[in-house]
Amino acid sequence: MDYDVCIIGAGWAGFNAARAAAKLGKKACIAEYREIGGTCLNRGCIPTKAFVHYSKIGFSLGDIRKKKDEVVGRLRDGMSYLVKSNKIDYFKGRALVKKDGSVSIGTDNIKPKYILLAAGSSPKDLPNIKIDHKKIISSDDMLSLDAVPKKLLVVGGGVIGCEFASIFARLGSDVTIVEITGQLLPGVDSQVSKKLLSAFQKTGITVLLGKGAQDLDLNSFDKVLLSVGRGAVIDGLWEDGVGIKVDKGFIAVDRGLKTAIPNIFAAGDCIGGYMLAHVASYEGELAVNNMFEKQEKRDYSVIPSSVFTAPEIGSVGLSEEEAKHFGASYKASSVHFLSVGMSHIFGDTQGFAKVIVDTKSGKILGATIIGLQATELVNIFSVLIKNNITIFELKKTIFAHPSVSEIVAEVAKQAL
Amino acid sequence: MDYDVCIIGAGWAGFNAARAAAKLGKKACIAEYREIGGTCLNRGCIPTKAFVHYSKIGFSLGDIRKKKDEVVGRLRDGMSYLVKSNKIDYFKGRALVKKDGSVSIGTDNIKPKYILLAAGSSPKDLPNIKIDHKKIISSDDMLSLDAVPKKLLVVGGGVIGCEFASIFARLGSDVTIVEITGQLLPGVDSQVSKKLLSAFQKTGITVLLGKGAQDLDLNSFDKVLLSVGRGAVIDGLWEDGVGIKVDKGFIAVDRGLKTAIPNIFAAGDCIGGYMLAHVASYEGELAVNNMFEKQEKRDYSVIPSSVFTAPEIGSVGLSEEEAKHFGASYKASSVHFLSVGMSHIFGDTQGFAKVIVDTKSGKILGATIIGLQATELVNIFSVLIKNNITIFELKKTIFAHPSVSEIVAEVAKQAL
Numbered sequence: 001m002d003y004d005v006c007i008i009g010a011g012w013a014g015f016n017a018a019r020a021a022a023k024l025g026k027k028a029c030i031a032e033y034r035e036i037g038g039t040c041l042n043r044g045c046i047p048t049k050a051f052v053h054y055s056k057i058g059f060s061l062g063d064i065r066k067k068k069d070e071v072v073g074r075l076r077d078g079m080s081y082l083v084k085s086n087k088i089d090y091f092k093g094r095a096l097v098k099k100d101g102s103v104s105i106g107t108d109n110i111k112p113k114y115i116l117l118a119a120g121s122s123p124k125d126l127p128n129i130k131i132d133h134k135k136i137i138s139s140d141d142m143l144s145l146d147a148v149p150k151k152l153l154v155v156g157g158g159v160i161g162c163e164f165a166s167i168f169a170r171l172g173s174d175v176t177i178v179e180i181t182g183q184l185l186p187g188v189d190s191q192v193s194k195k196l197l198s199a200f201q202k203t204g205i206t207v208l209l210g211k212g213a214q215d216l217d218l219n220s221f222d223k224v225l226l227s228v229g230r231g232a233v234i235d236g237l238w239e240d241g242v243g244i245k246v247d248k249g250f251i252a253v254d255r256g257l258k259t260a261i262p263n264i265f266a267a268g269d270c271i272g273g274y275m276l277a278h279v280a281s282y283e284g285e286l287a288v289n290n291m292f293e294k295q296e297k298r299d300y301s302v303i304p305s306s307v308f309t310a311p312e313i314g315s316v317g318l319s320e321e322e323a324k325h326f327g328a329s330y331k332a333s334s335v336h337f338l339s340v341g342m343s344h345i346f347g348d349t350q351g352f353a354k355v356i357v358d359t360k361s362g363k364i365l366g367a368t369i370i371g372l373q374a375t376e377l378v379n380i381f382s383v384l385i386k387n388n389i390t391i392f393e394l395k396k397t398i399f400a401h402p403s404v405s406e407i408v409a410e411v412a413k414q415a416l
Numbered sequence: 417m418d419y420d421v422c423i424i425g426a427g428w429a430g431f432n433a434a435r436a437a438a439k440l441g442k443k444a445c446i447a448e449y450r451e452i453g454g455t456c457l458n459r460g461c462i463p464t465k466a467f468v469h470y471s472k473i474g475f476s477l478g479d480i481r482k483k484k485d486e487v488v489g490r491l492r493d494g495m496s497y498l499v500k501s502n503k504i505d506y507f508k509g510r511a512l513v514k515k516d517g518s519v520s521i522g523t524d525n526i527k528p529k530y531i532l533l534a535a536g537s538s539p540k541d542l543p544n545i546k547i548d549h550k551k552i553i554s555s556d557d558m559l560s561l562d563a564v565p566k567k568l569l570v571v572g573g574g575v576i577g578c579e580f581a582s583i584f585a586r587l588g589s590d591v592t593i594v595e596i597t598g599q600l601l602p603g604v605d606s607q608v609s610k611k612l613l614s615a616f617q618k619t620g621i622t623v624l625l626g627k628g629a630q631d632l633d634l635n636s637f638d639k640v641l642l643s644v645g646r647g648a649v650i651d652g653l654w655e656d657g658v659g660i661k662v663d664k665g666f667i668a669v670d671r672g673l674k675t676a677i678p679n680i681f682a683a684g685d686c687i688g689g690y691m692l693a694h695v696a697s698y699e700g701e702l703a704v705n706n707m708f709e710k711q712e713k714r715d716y717s718v719i720p721s722s723v724f725t726a727p728e729i730g731s732v733g734l735s736e737e738e739a740k741h742f743g744a745s746y747k748a749s750s751v752h753f754l755s756v757g758m759s760h761i762f763g764d765t766q767g768f769a770k771v772i773v774d775t776k777s778g779k780i781l782g783a784t785i786i787g788l789q790a791t792e793l794v795n796i797f798s799v800l801i802k803n804n805i806t807i808f809e810l811k812k813t814i815f816a817h818p819s820v821s822e823i824v825a826e827v828a829k830q831a832l
Binding site: 305342376 | 456796817
């Protein structure tokens with residue numbers, strides 16, 4: 001079979017790349033040796049959010065896992081259906097890119113016009129602490145625990161660490177987070193990070209900042225979650241001499257997502273950067289478009305990001321620290337959820353939305369929300385920022401009452 | 417005391433008008449004879465949504481009423497605080513506009529530069545069926561019932577009727593809705609209305625379309641909710657000879673919200689039209705701006721509206737029927753909630769989002785959503801439509817994964 005493109009990896013990047021190829025009328029195949037859906041569906045976003053939701057409504061760990069498996073199973077079926085209905089061929093097995101430009105998957109050997117590497121990422125060890133999947137565990141292992149650990153140490157206070165800390169504190173674990181930098185969620189607006197810190201402390205989570213795992217006695221914990229970052233899955237992906245370049249452990253690509261080899265592109269976690277499912281999806285589509293249509297450079301200026309802690313966090317664009325760093329003439333304004341009727345109805349009024357506005361143009365530079373539905377509200381700001389809607393235009397937009405989203409309109413009233 | 421503006425009614429229109437006046441540095445007073453917050457806070461949006469939320473999570477009627485009172489009380493306190501902190505004088509009592517241009521409230525008599533009539537609306541009777549607050553009751557009465565009616569007849573399948581039908585069916589009433597037109601929620605996209613009809617029927621609600629209350633034996637019901645529209649509160653609002661004009665029961669105003677008297681404006685439910693809190697708020701602010709700043713005409717082109725039934729509905733812009741009626745060259749596309757990961761996690765995959773796009777320009781003409789968080793999602797479409805963001809621009813906007821809002825991105829992928 002002649003393929004226009006062979007995609008290695010059926011995660012968010014690969015799957016959406018294949019759909020984009022099909023939309024362009026190109027013949028695509030995907031090679032995947034694990035389950036369809038990659039990290040996001042099987043070991044990342046979806047299972048974690050199922051853990052968040054079902055732990056909130058009081059399910060036991062066993063029932064949460066059951067629900068999680070159900071949801072993941074249903075979504076895998078949906079993806080498989082879309083693969084078939086888009087006439088994308090699916091190869092189950094490990095793919096190897098060969099020197100002659102072909103791809104071998106088990107006994108199959110195909111020679112596609114283009115190759116997309118979208119093999120994803122996996123949890124990293126620390127130099128002195130290795131994941132043994134027993135006591136020292138990864139986020140993957142967290143999702144299949146048989147019992148709630150009595151004492152849980154989370155090493156790394158990034159998104160993954162904070163989400164699991166929040167979930168397992170709710171399930172009854174005595175949780176300690178140790179984070180090497182000076183704040184939880186490094187990079188997030190510091191005011192929001194402080195709010196999360198105090199919320200965590202109120203729920204009994206111990207947070208140790210500016211410290212590493214080596215400062216602690218690991219013997220005093222039942223489980224240690226290592227959430228210190230993820231590395232690209234590249235081992236055994238291509239033969240020696242193919243010529244693909246690697247930079248700091250990730251596949252090196254140009255602004256159009258092309259590797260050092262003209263007909264080999266890469267997308268998703270294996271090229272590093274944001275390592276978010278929606279960015280992987282964007283990159284997968286962009287790579288395919290760049291293979292067959294005119295070149296477009298990747299643009300990461302407006303990438304929303306979500307953290308499913310309690311309270312939730314959503315952010316997009318610049319944080320106040322970044323605005324300051326870039327020397328923007330900005331005004332930061334915050335509106336508390338207390339001023340939104342719907343928050344009172346839901347009985348959840350903690351947190352706030354903070355927006356950074358350019359004082360000259362009224363352009364919205366960034367927004368961070370901590371509190372009720374923050375991971376949904378961030379999308380409204382994504383639409384606003386991406387499409388250059390100023391705060392003056394936002395003031396004229398009517399929001400439905402009552403809704404949690406009214407906080408966006410309140411922010412507009414107060415900014416400038 | 418000299419007032420720049422005297423506002424009659426402390427509902428959504430009056431309250432936001434007063435805040436707008438304070439922002440312009442004008443001295444404002446409000447006259448109100450009932451509680452602060454008007455229909456929306458005391459007898460409308462907020463109590464109803466408290467009923468929706470707490471009935472969903474299994475509270476008894478008594479506990480729902482308690483929670484409702486708590487929430488309403490807290491929000492009243494918030495509004496009273498804002499009245500004080502904005503230095504707005506508050507008169508408790510019935511206001512009367514006099515021929516000499518003054519306003520009397522009990523023993524107080526003031527002569528303001530401008531008057532804003534924002535006295536709101538109240539439930540209407542039918543010619544042959546009158547509300548007696550015992551068996552034949554209004555939406556106000558529904559919020560203070562002591563027991564769940566065994567057999568409830570809802571006369572009128574508009575927003576209020578459908579919301580109460582949904583709530584009381586969940587609380588255990590045997591509910592019948594009778595609606596004189598051919599569909600539930602007249603004016604809403606007919607495909608969405610049909611979806612609501614089938615959801616209602618599945619939960620055991622009897623829906624009689626094309627019929628009136630006169631076709632039924634009222635004796636076979638314990639309570640009859642009359643939800644057949646609302647009329648302006650204007651009786652006794654001004655002396656004979658003031659010269660304010662009334663049109664079909666509502667105060668007549670021009671495009672700038674001025675009545676027949678140059679220094680008397682009106683806003684909110686008492687002028688008719690949408691009769692929504694967020695429209696009242698918009699009109700209140702606009703009226704005050706038009707008193708003191710340059711004239712601006714009211715613009716109802718992008719008004720979102722929400723229905724808190726199960727499933728929820730949100731709509732903004734044109735329905736498909738309206739697009740057809742106006743002769744637009746449009747494409748209608750729908751995306752089912754089944755294609756959104758987050759819906760599977762929440763275990764609520766019924767419903768869809770439907771968008772009407774101009775096939776020439778890619779302009780979004782309208783959107784209707786039925787299903788999970790529809791009353792929030794409608795705000796994203798409100799932002800898109802109001803700010804003329806085309807479907808092509810929307811395609812380039814990245815949404816956070818996983819989120820319910822991703823359905824908006826999916827709609828963009830499928831439209832055009």
